[in-house]
Amino acid sequence: MQRNPSILVSLLRFAVPVPGLDRLRLTGEGNRMQDVIRASERMREGRMRPLAGAKAWLISDGKAGHEAQCLGVAEALGVAYEWKRVSPSGLWRALSPWGPVSPRDRFGEPGTPFAPPWPDIAIAIGRTTTPYIRALKRKAGLKTYTVILLNPGTGAATADLFWVPEHDRRRGANVMTTLASPHIYSAERLAAIRREPNAAIDALPAPRVAVLVGGPNDRYSYPEPVVRRLVDTVRSLAGLGVGIMMTVSRRTPKSLADALAEAAQGTRAIFWRGEGTNPYPAFLSHADAFLVTADSVNMAGEAAATGRPIHVFEPAGGARKFTQFHERLRMLGITRPAPERFTEIGQWSYPPLSSAAVIAEEIARRYQRRLALLPGLV
Numbered sequence: 568m569q570r571n572p573s574i575l576v577s578l579l580r581f582a583v584p585v586p587g588l589d590r591l592r593l594t595g596e597g598n599r600m601q602d603v604i605r606a607s608e609r610m611r612e613g614r615m616r617p618l619a620g621a622k623a624w625l626i627s628d629g630k631a632g633h634e635a636q637c638l639g640v641a642e643a644l645g646v647a648y649e650w651k652r653v654s655p656s657g658l659w660r661a662l663s664p665w666g667p668v669s670p671r672d673r674f675g676e677p678g679t680p681f682a683p684p685w686p687d688i689a690i691a692i693g694r695t696t697t698p699y700i701r702a703l704k705r706k707a708g709l710k711t712y713t714v715i716l717l718n719p720g721t722g723a724a725t726a727d728l729f730w731v732p733e734h735d736r737r738r739g740a741n742v743m744t745t746l747a748s749p750h751i752y753s754a755e756r757l758a759a760i761r762r763e764p765n766a767a768i769d770a771l772p773a774p775r776v777a778v779l780v781g782g783p784n785d786r787y788s789y790p791e792p793v794v795r796r797l798v799d800t801v802r803s804l805a806g807l808g809v810g811i812m813m814t815v816s817r818r819t820p821k822s823l824a825d826a827l828a829e830a831a832q833g834t835r836a837i838f839w840r841g842e843g844t845n846p847y848p849a850f851l852s853h854a855d856a857f858l859v860t861a862d863s864v865n866m867a868g869e870a871a872a873t874g875r876p877i878h879v880f881e882p883a884g885g886a887r888k889f890t891q892f893h894e895r896l897r898m899l900g901i902t903r904p905a906p907e908r909f910t911e912i913g914q915w916s917y918p919p920l921s922s923a924a925v926i927a928e929e930i931a932r933r934y935q936r937r938l939a940l941l942p943g944l945v
Contacts, residue, residue: 618931619645621687626651626700628693632865636716636923637690639749640730643927646688651680655695664697664719674699675706685711688930691726692716701725709941712934716749716926728933730926732864733895734888746895747868749923752851757873760852767846768853771810772835774912777854778804778811779847779866780827782818786886787862793882794823796907797860798830800880803908804858811836812850816863856912858905861885864892871901874919876912878905 623646625637634650641648659669668674674681681699685707691700697719704713704726713726718737723729731737733744768775778801783789789797805811813836815824824840831838839846851869856876859867870877879893879902896902901917 616645616927616931617935618688621646622684623648623688623690624651624686624703625649626653626689626691626696626703628653628695630693633692633716635751636749637692639751639753639923640690640714640716640926640930642751643749643753643923644688644930649686651699653696653699655698659698660695662698663695664721664725666698668698668702674702683707688712688714688934690714690716694719697721697725709937712930712937714930728930732888732892734891743926743929745920745922745925746892746899747871747920747922748865749926750865750869750872751923752848752869752872753921753923754872754919756848757852760848763849765849765853767837768810768812768849771812771837772808773810774855775810775812775853776804776856776858776912777850777870778813778827778858779850779860779863779870780813780815780819780823781860781863781866782816782820782823783882784818784862786889787860787882787884789820789823789882794826797823797880797882798826799908800858800905801827801830803906803910805831805834805836807909807912808835809912811838812846812854813837814839814845814847814850815841816866817841818862859902861889861893864889867893867896867902868920868922871896871917871920874916876915877902878913879903880905 623641623644625641625648627634627637627650629652655663655669659666672681673679676682681703685703689700689703689711691697692715697715700713700715703711714728714730715726716730718729718731718735719725723739723741727741729737729739729742731742731744732748733746735744801813811831811834813827813831815827828838828840837846851873854873854875856878857870858878858880859870861867861879861881867877867879877896881904893902899917900915901920903913
């Protein structure tokens with residue numbers, strides 16, 4: 568009987584609890600399931616950090632979201648990292664990512680932030696960091712393995728390896744993709760956060776549901792009917808007697824936050840509106856399930872690191888990259904559409920997504936291959 572390989576891979580995908588599941592489409596080949604299984608085995612046996620202790624530069628534009636992605640990969644690699652934050656201005660900012668580094672940076676000269684000795688690994692993210700990774704590649708040569716996270720729109724020679732999310736159209740011999748973005752919420756970090764005392768969360772009834780709310784962006788909107796629909800959904804969730812851990816983002820309009828606060832009144836809920844210490848990491852680690860708005864790819868991706876059920880609430884609007892991302896999550900059994908009104912939480916599980924570990928392993932593999940081909944670099 569002729570087998571359909573895509574169906575076989577789909578069956579295997581759910582049969583094997585593999586962190587880094589989204590590597591299945593790293594090259595678009597479903598038949599690489601065995602690679603994923605071997606990667607999982609290496610992680611369990613502690614053999615996935617051949618670059619532990621290596622010197623690394625993390626080149627950042629200072630954006631918190633960008634730095635979280637860099638840090639997630641660096642921690643998965645186990646490298647000794649140093650931040651190199653850049654903020655070009657004027658003409659040099661306008662020319663990024665295609666132009667050179669400003670002469671005022673004196674790139675490579677002693678006493679400057681970008682001076683030898685060169686690192687073993689350099690990871691850059693953000694349009695304005697691209698000139699710096701290009702300059703480093705030119706100065707350090709093969710000594711430094713250069714990585715760019717996200718697509719700056721420049722040529723393949725800009726870095727040794729590019730990572731882009733699966734919905735990005737960039738492809739090539741030195742391009743890898745994963746479904747979710749890298750982040751800092753590894754299984755080890757989540758477990759460590761769960762061990763920390765948290766009286767407020769401990770006082771909530773179980774099961775505990777984290778409600779992660781974004782807000783309008785250039786693709787999604789929250790007109791009044793959508794706000795009412797979200798509030799009704801949250802109220803129905805509270806009506807089940809669950810413990811609610813709710814947080815809003817910088818994009819959440821005050822009117823939406825106020826409506827959600829009213830919906831949470833009289834219920835067993837923690838509602839964070841931006842004051843004091845952000846409990847988001849604790850919410851992730853303690854949640855038994857999630858309700859996440861679809862306007863944030865990162866929130867859904869971080870929740871997927873837990874292996875817990877995720878309900879996705881759709882605001883008005885949408886775009887191709889969001890649609891493809893959420894369709895893939897549903898196809899993999901990670902998320903389900905949020906109901907208009909909850910009558911039950913639902914219970915399902917899946918192999919947690921671990922994009923940072925997958926990216927780190929690919930960097931390590933390519934770095935070691937370079938050393939094997941060109942001994943004496945280190």
